[in-house]
Amino acid sequence: MSIKGDIQEAFFIKRLNRFVAKILVNNKIEFAHVPNTGRMKELLIKDRKVLVRKVEDKNRKTKYDLLMVFYKDTLVAIDSRLPNKILYKAFYNKQLPYFKDYVEVKKEINFGKSRFDIGLVNRKNIVLIEAKCVTLVENNIAKFPDAPTERGTKHIKEIIKASSEGFGTGIFFIIQRNDAKFFSPNWELDSKFSEALKEANDRGVLIKAITCNINKEKMSLNEEIPIILEQ
Template identity: 35%
Template sequence: MKFDKELVHGKLIKRYKRFLADIELDTGEIVVAHCTNSGSMKSCLENGAEVYLTPVDDPKRRTKFTWEMIKINNDWVGIHTGNPNKLAFEAISNGLIPGLEGYTTVKREVKFGDSRFDVYAENDTEKCFVEVKNVSMKQDEFALFPDAVTTRGQKHLKTLIEVKKQGMRAVMLYVIQRSDVHIFGPAKEIDPDYAALLKQAWEAGVEIFPMQAKVTPEEITFVRKLPFQI
């Protein structure tokens, strides 16, 4: 997934009200950027760290920049929660994820029951629903999800179990937007209910794909599938 525009470099002053961040650009100008990540952003917030922003031309937007990434441990961590959906759709459409290739039809935002899944794919032999989650939290060598309690995420797991029961393929795709982790797992201390549901879903046949992505100011690309512990 390549960025459509040239990103703007700066440094994080502070994040506040969840969806806002004050950024000092290289020019010295201080701007307010929109933060798409509603979670705690635990382990990927560091005041004074380098960041990259996308400039926004929409005259209806109050904020003229969207925060894309932050430099932590000398590498970029993607914090834009919309990018994993774009990346996943692009990769599945082009058969770039081992185990999720060979689909002739790939769509975004497809309903099943009372849920809407990020990606739906099918071919002559199977139908597959994929839910995509952004992962930015790190603890030791682990990438963990979620970084805040997510009742919406719990609902998606329950619906994926139902998808599997109806004979279709159900996939939980975690997009890990950082390179300094080596294994994926649920954040049991933060959301024990989600962790328990993920284990239940796995035992019911829902597939878990923790895909690590390399984040740069030019593009975001998948590099490997991580092992996981649930």
């Protein structure tokens, strides 16, 4: 998937709130939209080099989007909107070996009180897919979430319910970096989410974790990695 727009190098200064960061770009202090509500404390550190996209929109308060962070030798994409897009495209182009009998791919499917990112429609049923953005890697283990998420736990419980009612279901953790060897729910940070994910697996929900290859011009799915669900 192409990363379009005027991409520039900058330096991170400070996160002002969940959505706005102060940056130094072209030797000038500017403000950037942060398209991810996660904490990302290990990534967003003062003076760290980042990639931003300049946005020409007079109605916006920020002139840039903060897209990627250089972490040691790894480029990390932080935009939490990307997993939906890259997963939708992969299913649309029949590039993934899961749920092969679908005939249509839809965006944003409602079920119960939740909205799921992707729906795969076949002749008999519909498969509900939830995509999660993962940026945290510790000791080669990708972890989600990096902040407690009641909404994420709610979505998992809804997808368990959908599975029990006969829907196909899947949760895909898209790891927006290429240095992870395993994936695990973040038990220390959010035990409720982790328990719910383990239950989903036990109840037959397909759970996958896939790393990505990233450069300043594009992001692509790389490889599926093993999942460790036990605490």
